[in-house]
Amino acid sequence: MMKLSTMKKVMNTVNSEWRSPLGEEILERWGYDKCSATILRASANFIFEFYKEGKQLFLRFNDSSERDYSSIEAELNIVKYLGNRALNVAQPITSLNGNDIEVIETKLGTFYAVVFEALEGKHLNMEEISDQQAYIWGKSLGNLHANLKQLPEEYRVNRPSWKDLLLEAKEALPKKELAAHKEFERLLIWADELSLSKENFGIIHYDFELDNVIFDNNTIGMLDFDDSSLHWFAADIVYAWRDVGDFNVKNPMITTFIDGYKTETNLDMEILRAFSGFERLHKLISLAKLIRAVDIDAAEDHPEWLINLRLKLSGIIEKYRLSIEKLNK
Structure with missing residues (x-):
């Protein structure tokens, strides 16, 4: 944002x-x-x-x-x-x-x-996704990762890593966000302990949600690689399903998605089972980005759309803040 x-x-x-x-x-x-x-x-x-x-x-x-x-x-x-x-x-x-x-x-x-x-096809909402489309969506991400695993090293230059994103978040967070700063320290320790290999870590899309994929019968078009970063491939699966709420590997649609994914490349299930850490990581980074984004005073004279957007983002910030504070209790 x-x-x-x-x-x-x-x-x-x-x-x-x-x-x-x-x-x-x-x-x-x-x-x-x-x-x-x-x-x-x-x-x-x-x-x-x-x-x-x-x-x-x-x-x-x-x-x-x-x-x-x-x-x-x-x-x-x-x-x-x-x-x-x-x-x-x-x-x-x-x-x-x-x-x-x-x-x-x-x-x-x-x-x-x-x-x-422009790519052929159309965007779909989560409510419109069939089991077959969830399978194709997962298969498409698996194919993407299979190719990214072959990405030459020089293509990683000037793309941020998960640690870069986390450190940027720390710098953007006001000092008064004490719970968020404590969460930063916890996440840094947690992520540093995860295993790293060519099969489980590399450049990911980072935002493979439905608004960045286009369905055209049995094929998928991919958009918006501007957030691509060095991360665990499993995180891309978790982040693709952000719109459904908390990630759950037992969700039938997510299971179908993973089945499709596995037809194209290997998946480190141990890393995927650490999904709650990836959710926390994303939440903290998002909190910092939103705090940075809301840089206008509520008392100023703004158009109605901007007042409403500021109010919406402020609500999301508070939601993230409360979620992080709960972790300190």
Whole structure:
């Protein structure tokens, strides 16, 4: 989640038709059909849908204060590596200047922008998922991990590890968050004791939830590798099911997902059984990110959507905080 102040300055450029002169200025680097670019969402990134010569494409951009150029470059290297191995991963589209990433200086600041192809298929909600689709979803993640296990070492450069993410969380947490700081110490000890091997640890997607996969009959398209990191592969399974609440290996749908996964690669079940630690790790990192993101004062004059979003995020922060405090009792 980006800082709300950053979100506000860009969203202030969006009109009632969901178009933005800033988005259009950025898209001049690629070319686009006039009046076709509209914003889809703003969360960790700004995402615009647009058309070029009638073809659907997606623009993703970030304020330079949110992500650095080298991490985006490393992400795209992984995406192109996977594409070259025939995985159905949304590929970057080069700009008119021949670049995968464009650096755009504007009156609102510097932005890093990438354009991605659109994949065939559709997103599904958890309520729509059949057993067969859960199996295919798991099989797709297994295939992804099988290929990531072959990823050359140099592709890991400029991608964060679980420890990097945890240390960043510690730095972002205010000193008054005493329970969270104690949880940091516990998690550091816990994770350092987990086994490491080429079969159970490497680059993971980190966000293989349903909003980042597209179902097209018996195949799945993969999106958004911007959170990819060095982690235990089992954590990717746990994080893929975040929307259903606490992870449970006895959940029939999760069991089916794991069955599909195992058809493509090995799974360290001992590491997977440590799922509660991965949930705690994710919760602490998310807490720190959200505290950083909510950087606007409630008393200030904001548009209604921003007031509501701030209220929602503040509620999630409190939920995470209380959950962590319970661990200290």
